[in-house]
Amino acid sequence: MENFTFLNPTKIVFGRDTETTVGVETARYSRKILLHYGGGSIKASGLYDRVCASLKAAGVEWIELGGVKPNPRLSLVHEGVRLCKQHGLGFILAVGGGSAIDSAKAIAMGAVIDGDVWDFYIGKGSPSDALPIGTVLTIPAAGSESSDGTVITNEEGWLKRAVGGPFLYPRFSILNPSLCVTLPPFQVACGAADIMAHLMERYFTNVTHVAFTDRLIEATMKTVIAQAPKVLADPDDYDAWSELMWAGTIAHNNLLNTGRIGDWASHDIEHEVSGIYDVAHGAGLAVVFPAWMKYVLHHDIDRFVQWAVRVWNVELDVFDKEATAREGIARLEAFFHKIGLGTTLASLGIHDDRIEEMAKKGTDGDRRTLGNFVKLDSRAIADILRLAR
Amino acid sequence: MENFTFLNPTKIVFGRDTETTVGVETARYSRKILLHYGGGSIKASGLYDRVCASLKAAGVEWIELGGVKPNPRLSLVHEGVRLCKQHGLGFILAVGGGSAIDSAKAIAMGAVIDGDVWDFYIGKGSPSDALPIGTVLTIPAAGSESSDGTVITNEEGWLKRAVGGPFLYPRFSILNPSLCVTLPPFQVACGAADIMAHLMERYFTNVTHVAFTDRLIEATMKTVIAQAPKVLADPDDYDAWSELMWAGTIAHNNLLNTGRIGDWASHDIEHEVSGIYDVAHGAGLAVVFPAWMKYVLHHDIDRFVQWAVRVWNVELDVFDKEATAREGIARLEAFFHKIGLGTTLASLGIHDDRIEEMAKKGTDGDRRTLGNFVKLDSRAIADILRLAR
Incomplete structure (x- = not known):
């Protein structure tokens, strides 16, 4: 810590x-x-x-x-x-x-x-x-x-x-x-994706011995995963809105990154996407995050395994950690689909002709890298965006 | 909420x-x-x-x-x-x-x-x-x-x-x-019991739709359960101390009772025990809390089942919820024993000759009840103290 x-x-x-x-x-x-x-x-x-x-x-x-x-x-x-x-x-x-x-x-x-x-x-x-x-x-x-x-x-x-x-x-x-009861479903879904992203940005860290905040983040993720579909199914469900709303605040009030260093590459990459295409931030994050995960998976497979098992209830395959981790990512994608979001650039109406431009802009023309979990140069960012096509 | x-x-x-x-x-x-x-x-x-x-x-x-x-x-x-x-x-x-x-x-x-x-x-x-x-x-x-x-x-x-x-x-x-590395083991154990008690006082509530804070409290309990034995086994384990110390603060900083009404009867009963016998607060709580749980168990068996399954990894017996809940209480007692605390009044050197006195004092001579989850009169308090003999 x-x-x-x-x-x-x-x-x-x-x-x-x-x-x-x-x-x-x-x-x-x-x-x-x-x-x-x-x-x-x-x-x-x-x-x-x-x-x-x-x-x-x-x-x-x-x-x-x-x-x-x-x-x-x-x-x-x-x-x-x-x-x-x-x-x-x-x-x-x-x-x-x-x-x-x-x-x-x-x-x-x-x-x-x-x-x-x-x-x-x-x-x-x-x-x-x-x-x-x-x-x-x-x-x-x-x-x-x-x-x-x-x-x-x-x-x-x-x-x-x-x-x-x-x-x-x-x-x-x-x-x-x-x-919140009058919010359009698409906005609700984008909000839930944004909350999940705030939690995942904090979760994927290279700092060791952060077991307590790991648990707190997992608790908050499980809340979003349980409650977001409820408010979409019944917008008048005050109780579910209460859970989701308070979770959304705690997700980003800095308690959950005490003692940790978060990643934030996915947010930065999404900013490039929504900066050019003006897509909703949450919708962009639902596209970028799974692709980022697939790209950085091998950097710390155990962290992905812990996340898959604890947050998504994936059964641990000790002999195939990668399969366990990938099942977690698949369940994240399934969650985004369930709440009505796409997980590809194509689903946002974005084609791959400006990927290099976004990668260059995001790194200020290769003058900086993005992210802390894995430091990403413009080439890596372009690879991630291609994984999201 | x-x-x-x-x-x-x-x-x-x-x-x-x-x-x-x-x-x-x-x-x-x-x-x-x-x-x-x-x-x-x-x-x-x-x-x-x-x-x-x-x-x-x-x-x-x-x-x-x-x-x-x-x-x-x-x-x-x-x-x-x-x-x-x-x-x-x-x-x-x-x-x-x-x-x-x-x-x-x-x-x-x-x-x-x-x-x-x-x-x-x-x-x-x-x-x-x-x-x-x-x-x-x-x-x-x-x-x-x-x-x-x-x-x-x-x-x-x-x-x-x-x-x-x-x-x-x-x-x-x-x-x-x-x-913390120079703390005597008994004090460490009492501290861990106090933290667990702060979490349990908040957890056992009659307020419904508190799923998010349930999860946060469970996350913090799991941290105490994992880390307290580590610092006792190796007092130089800075990382384990970090987790326990931060968990101890969050357990009682009022975040975890947002939207909830906690119980606090066990704390109040313990105050009577340590007020008379001057026992360490945490040691007293390790005695009072399991007895309180056995006494109030049937007030909301589902809440005890959730606690047993999620916090103590008890396998849910859907056909015998009481057995599931009681196994959770047994594991709490085992945890207290593992860190070196007793769970009976006798283990504190206290005999049962002043139980009625403590029950009367705790209720200001039957002028108030203790607790919110279940409201306890002096007779109930005496019964709980007898369960703790």
């Missing part, structure tokens, strides 16, 4: 009707805020009205910025930064999923500097501060509601990049599982 | 040599502190010198109060409160195990009020504030290093009582597993 420090300061307010507390929670930080969200779904569901009523009752005024898209865009972030500065806003409330929250985090960093916040995403300087943010989460998926990271896409060149820092943890996140 | 809020603000600094950061961490809060600890073991190990050197280097001055005993005493708490007030101390650093930390928490509450802090422990008024505290943990056991609770024993009447509040979370806790 590696040395680590761990402190997750996000206050989780979880359960039925909890969005009615958003005004009180927000007023602790500022009474003049940016209200940031995506499309019309929060208006159709009535959530928007309830949030506004709660803010109003707590004496909080707001400026609105809707229109966040999946793979949130830098241009909207710039607009948000402008609004914060112009109106002297002291807090950003994101209502929505990971895209709204990641966009809010970017705005929060941009609002406290003079330069362009995009610089942080491409490694020009490091952020050290941000406006406080809070969230009302509407989908279990990105984990951004309790994470210290943000991912933004720059439309100029379609670069999708991540940045992080402890000042990005939301001050509070409100999780009401009943807000 | 119940609605909940969750925020654990304790910063965990984990790993080798981390005690060298204690000065810097402490100086964030105060430069004039109470240094609180138990006996001479931290001096013999050199930890005391390293902590003092780190405090000195960070410009922190301290007043010392050693002498904390297991089942920490109110009289020493009063002495600590007096020192804090007399010298205007702004922070308490506990170096030791759960007793030193619980004592520090009591002092921290007492230092900011005019009256007697014991009143809070017997329900006369509620605490609302405390001095900030930090810890350097020397044994995985109580979980007090990242909990919001404290248990103190009043020598007048040997009453052992608990109190809690969010202001009691330590600001930081430093966990260096290599500090």
